[in-house]
Amino acid sequence: MTAHEQVLTRIDGLREELLATVAAAIRIPSVTPTFPGEDYADAVGAEGAVSRLLAGVYADVGAEVDVFAVDPGRDNAVGVIRGTGGGRSLILNGHVDVVPPGDPAAWRSGDPFDGAIEDGWIHGRGSADMKSGLVAQAFAARALREAGVRLRGDLILQAVVGEENLEHHMGTSAVLARGYTADGAIVAEPTGAARPLTVMAATPGVLVMQVDVVGKSAHSSMRGRMLRGQGTRDPIAVSAIDRGLVIHEALRRLEHDWAITKFDPLFEPGQFTIAPGALDGGARHSRSGAFIPDQMSMVYAVFHPPAEEQETIREEIESHIAHVAATDPWLRDNPPVVTWQLCYPGSRVDPTHPLCNVVAGARELAGHDSRYAARPGIEAFPSATDSTWLCRAGIPTVGLGPGELAMAHAYDERCAVDEIICATRTYALAAIDWCGA
16 A cells, blocks of 8 residues: 555544543533633633643643743643655644633533534634644644655644633744744644635734713703704714714725725635724713713724735725815814734745645545545635734744634534544645655
8 A cells, every 4th residue: 555545544543532532622621711701810721731732632642741821830742753854844833822702602512522522523712712723733743654754854833822812922922933934834723614625825904993972961962953064063962873973984985995906816805804893982081872972992803815005905995084174174173093902913835835735635535435525616715814923933824724614613513524623634635745655
């Protein structure tokens, strides 16, 4: 048998143990402790528990294991399997943390972390995003070893913390700074955005901005007089909500323009958006219908093409808001305040890059006898991932992982078992073809 055939046969033999390990990882409630609304003291430590679970698998395959944390309890795990020499090195990267599960009663079993395997699915928070892919990477390395396949290049397994709250300095960037770099990388994000197990060669840039608008409060019965007096230099009252919605509608028009003017062939049409995430308004001293509101705050997530500089995007949006404000007497004298809360660059690898071809070919071979037969598409992941920081370190990086993206962060999150097996096969075959054997 060829090395490919030996590894595929061994993965089939590891199926039940692989799924049991995924279930064990899901049962550890590794919610990012810094996620808004979380009690840090209660949540911290669970990420590290998942990392240590993975570190055990890494050790079993003969890897040099390094478990370390930037902050106590938030351990990353790295396993390095040294190659025989002369081949390219490869990183298999994934994050151990998950988002909060929400109300347990809204889950099918009442337990968001049950890890149950039923009817071809594995259930629970983190099943799709992204413990199935993370464990699949580890078992791909195990299958290589147990099939007797020695890689020429190094294989580096990375289980990192903090991705869900965009704390790359705790996870992927900390691992890279520790010297664990390579000639290529695969991130196990759930890449079933449109079709299962596609090869994701790009991620958008992401900005989070807050727009604050002020008004002038008065008794709510003054709204009629306020409306009749709009445009005067000293109105009796000004609704911050009304004025804020002027800005909101202007951003909606800009978003509509972006559907035409912002383009990248790897992304679906209309992917680049200005998405409202939170709107809050009212009187400063009371959220009540008794007052005309003098305060409005709006938070947006801005998704833009990875090739565009974020400074250019910020200037475009701020200029658009300023132009609209200049046409409104109140906003001209009381301009909205724009605060940029997060700037997360995008990433992009040319779809003709050898890594894209290797991973697409491995995925095609991995699914030849399943519903995943045929060569996968090379597309873009629609949100931020740690691919950004790997690419910024000079490491060509693509995403591929089991799970439907719509399941990530959702109630009743689940991942198809056959996708997990196909992903495991893909990682192992890609390692052979990229690193040499």
